[in-house]
Amino acid sequence: MKTTSLKENMSALGDDRSSDWKAKAKYRLDNSEWLKKSAIIAVRVLDALESQCLSQKELAERMNISPQQVSKIVKGQENLTLETISKLEVALGIRLFEDTGSRKGSTGKKRKPAA
Amino acid sequence: MKIDTIFVPGDSEDGIWSIQLDGETKTEYERFFDLMEDIESLRDFFKRNVADLQSRFFGVVSFECAIKRTLSEANEIQDALIRYSEYGFRRSGANLQYLFRPLNNFEFAIVSHQKSKARLGHGWIRLYAIRIAENCFVMTGGAIKLSRNMNRPHLQRELNKLDITRRFLIDNGIHYPEDLNYYENH
Numbered sequence: 001m002k003t004t005s006l007k008e009n010m011s012a013l014g015d016d017r018s019s020d021w022k023a024k025a026k027y028r029l030d031n032s033e034w035l036k037k038s039a040i041i042a043v044r045v046l047d048a049l050e051s052q053c054l055s056q057k058e059l060a061e062r063m064n065i066s067p068q069q070v071s072k073i074v075k076g077q078e079n080l081t082l083e084t085i086s087k088l089e090v091a092l093g094i095r096l097f098e099d100t101g102s103r104k105g106s107t108g109k110k111r112k113p114a115a
Numbered sequence: 116m117k118i119d120t121i122f123v124p125g126d127s128e129d130g131i132w133s134i135q136l137d138g139e140t141k142t143e144y145e146r147f148f149d150l151m152e153d154i155e156s157l158r159d160f161f162k163r164n165v166a167d168l169q170s171r172f173f174g175v176v177s178f179e180c181a182i183k184r185t186l187s188e189a190n191e192i193q194d195a196l197i198r199y200s201e202y203g204f205r206r207s208g209a210n211l212q213y214l215f216r217p218l219n220n221f222e223f224a225i226v227s228h229q230k231s232k233a234r235l236g237h238g239w240i241r242l243y244a245i246r247i248a249e250n251c252f253v254m255t256g257g258a259i260k261l262s263r264n265m266n267r268p269h270l271q272r273e274l275n276k277l278d279i280t281r282r283f284l285i286d287n288g289i290h291y292p293e294d295l296n297y298y299e300n301h
Contacts, residue, residue, distance in 0.1 A: 010120075014118045029190055046154075047178070
């Protein structure tokens with residue numbers, strides 16, 4: 001009669017490959033701030049594609065990038081550059097982020113206090 | 116079907132395992148968390164289930180809010196699992212049985228090969244697993260649960276995976292008497 005542990009018996013049901021779940025989970029947590037922003041952009045791009053009846057392939061052509069790149073953008077996994085965000089805005093005719101610097105009267109100069 | 120380790124600290128038998136279905140390249144644990152960060156898939160899901168999303172049960176209406184909430188919940192769960200994997204189960208309250216509860220809300224007894232679920236507070240993400248022992252669970256998958264019952268097709272799939280995994284473990288003699296660390300394999 002052979003005594004085996006639960007762990008040995010469970011291991012026998014798989015190929016005992018080590019999972020990289022923790023590295024992936026840590027990456028998600030460490031990068032959660034920009035991933036959240038990337039997710040918001042992805043949703044806004046998908047909303048725009050749907051409302052304009054545009055395909056991802058057509059968007060790729062308008063932006064002069066590969067369809068694979070567009071696929072990564074809409075999956076929310078791309079650490080997007082300002083250049084790519086601007087290209088997306090032009091290609092879709094939408095604003096992905098508000099341009100707070102263009103507010104009327106916001107010149108960056110300090111106002112003199114009223115007398 | 117195969118069973119792979121997600122984390123089983125040191126020489127202990129405690130931890131989380133996951134099924135890997137035939138024809139899949141990832142375990143159901145990995146497949147679920149990868150899906151929880153795929154924005155295109157999440158948006159498709161909320162679009163298909165828009166009636167449940169907007170039923171005001173959760174008070175969330177836009178896809179953007181729903182996705183932000185999902186990302187944040189998925190991160191919280193993964194953070195909790197990382198802590199379990201790094202600090203083990205010896206701390207007070209560090210018990211997988213606190214995270215995983217019987218699937219049925221009105222089931223209070225702990226039984227062998229129990230169908231279980233994990234969730235955070237009033238969150239909508241569920242992890243599904245078969246309980247082997249107090250700190251040993253085999254994950255079968257996960258889902259976003261927007262409805263009160265399990266009638267939706269994606270939830271029915273999860274119930275089916277729980278059933279086939281339970282059967283698979285029993286058929287392969289995976290059993291853990293609660294008061295013993297070892298069992299006899301004839």
